[in-house]
Amino acid sequence: MKVIIDGEAVDFELGETVLEVAQRVGRSIPTLCHEKRLDPVGACRMCLVEVQGQRRLQPSCTWKATEGAVITTQSQRIDTHRQVLLSMYVADHAVDDQGLPKQRGVGNQLRDQVLEYGTGPQLPQLPLRRAVREHDANPYIHFDAEACVLCAACVRYCDEVEAVNAIALVERGGRTTIGTADQQGLLDSSCELCGGCIAVCPTGAMTERPSLGIPPAPEPIRSTCNFCGVGCQVDLHVTDGRLTRVTSPPPGTTVNDGNLCVKGRFASEFVHHPDRLQTPMVRRNGVLEPTTWEDALQTAAKGLLGVKRRHGADALGFVSSSRCTGEENYLMQKLARAAFGTNNCHQCAAT
Amino acid sequence: MKKKSGGTEVMHALEEAGGARSGVARAVSGQTGVPEATLYGVSTFYTLLAKPDVELRICQGTSCALAGAFEHIAEARANGVKVEAVSCLGQCDRAPAALDARLEPVIWGGEGHVLPADPELPIDLGGADTAEWSALEKAKRIGAEAVIDEIRAAGLQGRGGAGFPAHIKWSGVRSQAETERYVVVNADEGEPGTFKDREVMLRRPHRMLEGLAIAAWAVGAKVAWIYIRGEFQACRRALERALAEAKPDLEVRFYDGHGAYICGEETALLESLEGKRGMPRLKPPFPTEAGLFGKPTLIHNVETLACVPAIVERGGDWFRGLGRTEAGSKLYCISGHVEKPGVYELPIGVTLEELVQHAGGYVGTPKAFSPGGASSGFLPMAFRDTPLDFKSLQAAGSMLGSAGVVVLNDSVDMAEAARWGQVFFEDETCGQCAPCRIGCSLQRQSIDRYLADRDAEHLAHVGVVHGEMDEGSICGLGMTASLPLLSAMKHFPGDFV
Numbered sequence: 125m126k127v128i129i130d131g132e133a134v135d136f137e138l139g140e141t142v143l144e145v146a147q148r149v150g151r152s153i154p155t156l157c158h159e160k161r162l163d164p165v166g167a168c169r170m171c172l173v174e175v176q177g178q179r180r181l182q183p184s185c186t187w188k189a190t191e192g193a194v195i196t197t198q199s200q201r202i203d204t205h206r207q208v209l210l211s212m213y214v215a216d217h218a219v220d221d222q223g224l225p226k227q228r229g230v231g232n233q234l235r236d237q238v239l240e241y242g243t244g245p246q247l248p249q250l251p252l253r254r255a256v257r258e259h260d261a262n263p264y265i266h267f268d269a270e271a272c273v274l275c276a277a278c279v280r281y282c283d284e285v286e287a288v289n290a291i292a293l294v295e296r297g298g299r300t301t302i303g304t305a306d307q308q309g310l311l312d313s314s315c316e317l318c319g320g321c322i323a324v325c326p327t328g329a330m331t332e333r334p335s336l337g338i339p340p341a342p343e344p345i346r347s348t349c350n351f352c353g354v355g356c357q358v359d360l361h362v363t364d365g366r367l368t369r370v371t372s373p374p375p376g377t378t379v380n381d382g383n384l385c386v387k388g389r390f391a392s393e394f395v396h397h398p399d400r401l402q403t404p405m406v407r408r409n410g411v412l413e414p415t416t417w418e419d420a421l422q423t424a425a426k427g428l429l430g431v432k433r434r435h436g437a438d439a440l441g442f443v444s445s446s447r448c449t450g451e452e453n454y455l456m457q458k459l460a461r462a463a464f465g466t467n468n469c470h471q472c473a474a475t
Numbered sequence: 476m477k478k479k480s481g482g483t484e485v486m487h488a489l490e491e492a493g494g495a496r497s498g499v500a501r502a503v504s505g506q507t508g509v510p511e512a513t514l515y516g517v518s519t520f521y522t523l524l525a526k527p528d529v530e531l532r533i534c535q536g537t538s539c540a541l542a543g544a545f546e547h548i549a550e551a552r553a554n555g556v557k558v559e560a561v562s563c564l565g566q567c568d569r570a571p572a573a574l575d576a577r578l579e580p581v582i583w584g585g586e587g588h589v590l591p592a593d594p595e596l597p598i599d600l601g602g603a604d605t606a607e608w609s610a611l612e613k614a615k616r617i618g619a620e621a622v623i624d625e626i627r628a629a630g631l632q633g634r635g636g637a638g639f640p641a642h643i644k645w646s647g648v649r650s651q652a653e654t655e656r657y658v659v660v661n662a663d664e665g666e667p668g669t670f671k672d673r674e675v676m677l678r679r680p681h682r683m684l685e686g687l688a689i690a691a692w693a694v695g696a697k698v699a700w701i702y703i704r705g706e707f708q709a710c711r712r713a714l715e716r717a718l719a720e721a722k723p724d725l726e727v728r729f730y731d732g733h734g735a736y737i738c739g740e741e742t743a744l745l746e747s748l749e750g751k752r753g754m755p756r757l758k759p760p761f762p763t764e765a766g767l768f769g770k771p772t773l774i775h776n777v778e779t780l781a782c783v784p785a786i787v788e789r790g791g792d793w794f795r796g797l798g799r800t801e802a803g804s805k806l807y808c809i810s811g812h813v814e815k816p817g818v819y820e821l822p823i824g825v826t827l828e829e830l831v832q833h834a835g836g837y838v839g840t841p842k843a844f845s846p847g848g849a850s851s852g853f854l855p856m857a858f859r860d861t862p863l864d865f866k867s868l869q870a871a872g873s874m875l876g877s878a879g880v881v882v883l884n885d886s887v888d889m890a891e892a893a894r895w896g897q898v899f900f901e902d903e904t905c906g907q908c909a910p911c912r913i914g915c916s917l918q919r920q921s922i923d924r925y926l927a928d929r930d931a932e933h934l935a936h937v938g939v940v941h942g943e944m945d946e947g948s949i950c951g952l953g954m955t956a957s958l959p960l961l962s963a964m965k966h967f968p969g970d971f972v
Binding site for chain 2: 165166167168169172180181183186201204205208209212213215216244245247248250253273274283289290291292293294295296297298299300303304305306307313314
């Protein structure tokens with residue numbers, strides 16, 4: 125099956141949208157409300173294209189490719205539409221000294237699109253009409269209504285991916301905003317503070333509160349989250365030797381598919397905490413002393429073997445942390461059974 | 476992951492529990508299983524739910540504004556009444572109008588007029604309304620295909636504003652493989668200047684219900700929903716009385732609107748009926764294929780259905796012949812600066828001049844008229860002899876829409892009148908898509924700034940913003956929302972110097 129994109133016949137699979145096909149063959153179509161993990165809604169209107177036989181421009185994110193359909197993604201009509209629409213978005217958005225949408229969080233796609241596609245006339249700025257929950261005392265998620273384009277990706281993520289539904293579109297028209305029931309703080313809602321709303325926000329209107337005003341690191345360090353055994357991949361943003369932000373790799377690239385939980389995204393204060401153990405410790409004569417791994421492991425082995433010799437192997441029990449991976453748990457039970465000869469082993473998450 | 480959406484009981488539960496008042500969303504969430512944030516999003520969308528404490532809602536639509544609504548608003552405020560200026564209440568013939576806390580009308584103007592009884596009129600607002608329902612019997616005798624043929628021959632176009640041929644919708648629903656089908660009556664009349672459906676429901680409820688029964692039978696629907704403006708309690712009572720008399724072999728359910736003009740758009744209406752925020756759907760698919768709860772759905776305006784019994788009784792050709800420039804007759808509403816505001820059933824294609832003759836003549840020297848509600852903008856008196864039909868008005872850059880004609884005389888500053896229209900659209904845009912949401916605010920801001928200092932520079936971008944609202948909006952609201960200002964600037968440059 126073939127669809128004609130800008131004069132080129134392109135293969136497609138049943139169910140593919142025009143956006144998916146066009147992007148696959150390298151067309152540049154801007155989007156704000158589109159997010160792979162969510163049902164497309166065609167609301168931001170950035171991705172409109174010409175479909176032959178249709179009087180109106182149509183959203184490529186929802187329009188299905190069909191045999192022989194003739195699609196135009198680049199034309200004067202589309203340029204004018206995009207540029208005036210971008211002018212309108214800018215008039216409804218916080219801007220910097222140059223009149224560009226402010227850079228926030230991990231980036232502002234609206235700003236990127238203004239720079240890439242240009243704008244129409246400069247329109248007078250509108251006053252901010254969207255309410256923000258100023259009293260919201262949650263420590264992690266900051267909502268800045270000035271930068272919101274109401275694509276509702278956050279709301280849809282909270283519904284479709286997390287099934288938490290802590291936030292919704294509330295109010296109507298120009299006053300529409302992202303809100304909670306009775307506009308309570310997130311701590312009084314069903315929110316689990318996973319921060320997925322931040323990850324899907326195209327403009328940085330949703331940002332990590334601990335990282336407010338801190339730009340993303342140019343080259344984050346890929347690591348594995350150590351809070352549980354799932355093995356979520358994380359990108360650690362390190363600025364001047366300090367961890368400033370944790371993000372997920374893009375959806376579709378790692379086991380966590382772009383998602384993180386509250387611990388993985390936000391519970392990283394321990395990294396620079398003064399109480400954090402930085403070397404192995406051994407208790408001698410009732411006092412903990414720093415030592416080497418070699419010494420610590422020898423001391424532990426000696427103690428365990430001593431218990432076995434005096435009281436038998438079943439006097440020992442091995443409990444592993446819920447933060448261990450499957451492989452680590454396997455090794456731990458093997459240590460219990462093969463090295464010490466006991467079946468007394470347990471994984472603390474196995475309740 | 477399954478979405479927890481609303482349901483037809485949600486809106487009523489929210490209303491009973493107190494709308495957007497604190498704690499309501501959580502309580503109703505407990506009853507319905509719908510997430511509390513979602514429910515709060517619903518109750519803040521609809522003005523009747525969002526502001527449950529208002530004591531007096533005064534209409535600020537064009538005709539009410541002309542009749543002194545703003546003075547009434549100021550007076551009520553001064554008297555300490557919890558008053559809210561609201562969008563058109565569909566009482567333009569009795570302007571100025573308001574609603575009390577129980578949503579019953581407070582009328583300061585006179586009574587509206589209709590033509591005297593005349594059996595040659597398809598709807599005949601002045602005629603006696605009875606539960607006879609002989610057209611339904613005839614329909615069943617001649618068969619569904621023959622009925623649809625008559626509707627086609629009649630040239631009946633949707634009377635809600637879009638003018639879509641009715642028979643295409645009927646055949647569309649009837650031919651679906653899915654047998655669970657619905658008919659929905661759009662009785663959410665809210666276009667400023669329009670109050671014809673109100674009169675049909677009050678005076679001829681049997682006409683509409685019989686038309687509904689014929690339509691449901693012809694397309695194979697067992698259940699019909701009447702989505703009726705919450706502000707039209709008297710209409711609902713009239714329909715319920717008529718239903719009790721006629722006892723049709725059809726399940727008819729009522730659904731109260733809760734204050735959102737956009738729910739007159741058919742897919743927004745369906746969303747609302749499903750207990751959600753009334754935000755229009757992307758089309759296709761059209762409701763005839765996937766409508767209410769995803770099932771094939773025939774949606775018609777009150778007036779459209781009220782035309783059906785006469786078409787079945789007297790034949791499509793008879794109905795078509797009633798029109799002058801297009802098929803059939805039409806309920807024309809007229810209000811504003813005329814002597815006898817009201818609803819007049821006349822051949823399609825009458826001119827303003829003829830319509831005003833029925834309405835007793837102009838009050839003062841006419842300057843402008845709005846032929847089909849706020850979305851049609853304004854035309855100057857040079858168009859007083861233009862046929863008021865779908866094609867002629869479109870050619871004039873306007874539209875027949877719902878045929879809610881408002882006449883403005885030379886005491887009116889058209890810049891001020893344009894502002895009323897832009898305030899209306901800013902209040903009523905749903906906010907889903909950016910061109911309409913942002914555009915409506917930009918246009919209202921432009922005219923406000925212009926009126927403050929009369930500097931035409933503030934109006935420099937009205938045209939380009941309209942262009943994108945027309946091009947990029949999801950539904951018709953955004954496409955036409957700039958017309959009050961745009962048409963006033965075009966036809967009345969003298970008021971914009």
